Amino acid sequence: MFVNAVYQPKTQWKVLPAAGVTLAIVALSPLVGHAAARIYAWFVGLGTPGAFSPGLIERQLMTYEAIYVAVFNVAMAAFTILAARRFKARAWEVLALTAPIEGVRSYVRSVLIAITATAFWFGILLLFIPEGVVEDFLPYRDLMERERSWLMPPIFCILAPVAEEFLFRGFLFGALSKSRIGFAGAALITSAAWTFLHVDRTLLAQLQLFSAGLLLSWLLVRTGSLRIPILCHILFNTGVSVMVGVLKIPA
Numbered sequence: 377m378f379v380n381a382v383y384q385p386k387t388q389w390k391v392l393p394a395a396g397v398t399l400a401i402v403a404l405s406p407l408v409g410h411a412a413a414r415i416y417a418w419f420v421g422l423g424t425p426g427a428f429s430p431g432l433i434e435r436q437l438m439t440y441e442a443i444y445v446a447v448f449n450v451a452m453a454a455f456t457i458l459a460a461r462r463f464k465a466r467a468w469e470v471l472a473l474t475a476p477i478e479g480v481r482s483y484v485r486s487v488l489i490a491i492t493a494t495a496f497w498f499g500i501l502l503l504f505i506p507e508g509v510v511e512d513f514l515p516y517r518d519l520m521e522r523e524r525s526w527l528m529p530p531i532f533c534i535l536a537p538v539a540e541e542f543l544f545r546g547f548l549f550g551a552l553s554k555s556r557i558g559f560a561g562a563a564l565i566t567s568a569a570w571t572f573l574h575v576d577r578t579l580l581a582q583l584q585l586f587s588a589g590l591l592l593s594w595l596l597v598r599t600g601s602l603r604i605p606i607l608c609h610i611l612f613n614t615g616v617s618v619m620v621g622v623l624k625i626p627a
Contacts, residue, residue, distance in 0.1 A: 377385050377582070378558070378563070378594065378598075380598065381597045381598070382476075382598060383472060383553075383596055383597040383598075383599070384599035385542050385549075385554045385601045386469045386550070387460070387547070387550040387551050387555050388462075388463040388465060389459075389462070389463075390555075392550075394548055394551030397547075399458070399483060400413065400455075401452055401455040401456060401543060402452075404451070405451040405455060406444075408447055409445065409448030411447075412447035413443045414440070416440060422436050422440060422562045434522065435523040438523050438525065439527065442531060445531050445536075449531065449539040452542070452543055456471070456542040459547060470547070470550060471547060471602055472550065472596065472600065472601055472602040473602050473603060474601060475601060475603065476599040476601035476603065476604060477599070477601075483607065485551055486604045486607070486608060487611065490612070491611075493591055503603060508580045509580075511580070511627065512578050512580055512581045512584075513616075516616065516617070516620040517620050520620055520621060524570045532613055532617060533610060533617055535609045536613065537571070537606055537609035537613055538606055538610075540570060540573070541605050542602075544563045544566045544569060544570045545566055545589075545591075545593060545596050545605050548569065549562045549566045554603055559593070561591070564590070567585075567586050567588075567589025567590050571585045571586045586614070592605040592609065593605075595608060
C-alpha cells in the first residue's frame with residue numbers, strides 16, 4: 377500500500393511523547409474554544425433573561441457556537457505548530473508543508489483519485505443504504521437551516537481541515553511512521569484517532585472517516601506533502617456543504 381514512498385518524516389519527536397502531546401492538544405483546544413465563546417456570551421449579555429427576542433437569541437447562539445468551533449480549530453492548529461517547533465525544528469518541514477515534488481501534477485492526480493474514491497463510496501452507499509447517507513447529512517441540514525448559518529461553512533470547509541491535518545497527518549503521523557510500525561501502522565493509528573475526534577457522528581460516518589483517513593495518509597506518503605491531504609480534505613468538506621445546501625434532504 378505504501379510502496380514508492382516520497383514522504384520522509386523530519387520530526388525528532390518519539391512516539392509516546394508525540395501521542396501525549398496530541399492528546400493534550402485535543403483536550404486543551406476545546407477548552408480554549410469554550411473560553412472564547414463564554415467571553416462573547418458575557419460581552420453581549422447572552423445569559424441575561426429577556427435580553428433578546430427569540431429571533432435575535434437564535435442568531436446570538438449561532439454566533440456563540442461559531443466562535444467556539446472557530447477558536448477550537450485555530451487553537452488546535454496553533455498548539456500543533458508550537459509542538460512541531462520543539463527541538464529547534466522548522467514547523468514547516470516537520471509538518472511536511474513543503475510543496476510536492478511533482479508540483480501541479482501531484483495536485484491534479486491526487487484530487488482526481490480522491491474524487492473517484494469519494495464518488496465510488498457514495499455511489500455504493502446510495503445504492504444499498506440511502507437512508508444511512510440521509511441520516512449522516514441531517515445534522516448539517518439542521519445546522520444550515522438556523523439563523524446565521526453562513527458562519528459555519530468557512531470553519532467547516534477551511535479551518536477544520538487545516539487544523540485536523542496539521543495535528544494528525546502532519547504532527548502525529550511523522551512520529552509514528554519513524555517507529556517500527558512504519559507508514560501502515562501510522563496510517564491506521566492516525567486514522568483511528570481522527571475518527572475518534574468525531575465520535576458524535578453515526579457509525580457509517582465514522583467508517584467513512586476512517587477510510588478517508590487511510591486515503592489521505594496514502595496521498596501524504598505518495599506525494600511527500602501535507603498540502604495534498606489538506607486540499608483534498610477541504611474539497612471534501614466543501615462538497616458536503618454544497619450538497620447540503622443544494623439537495624433537499626428529507627427529515
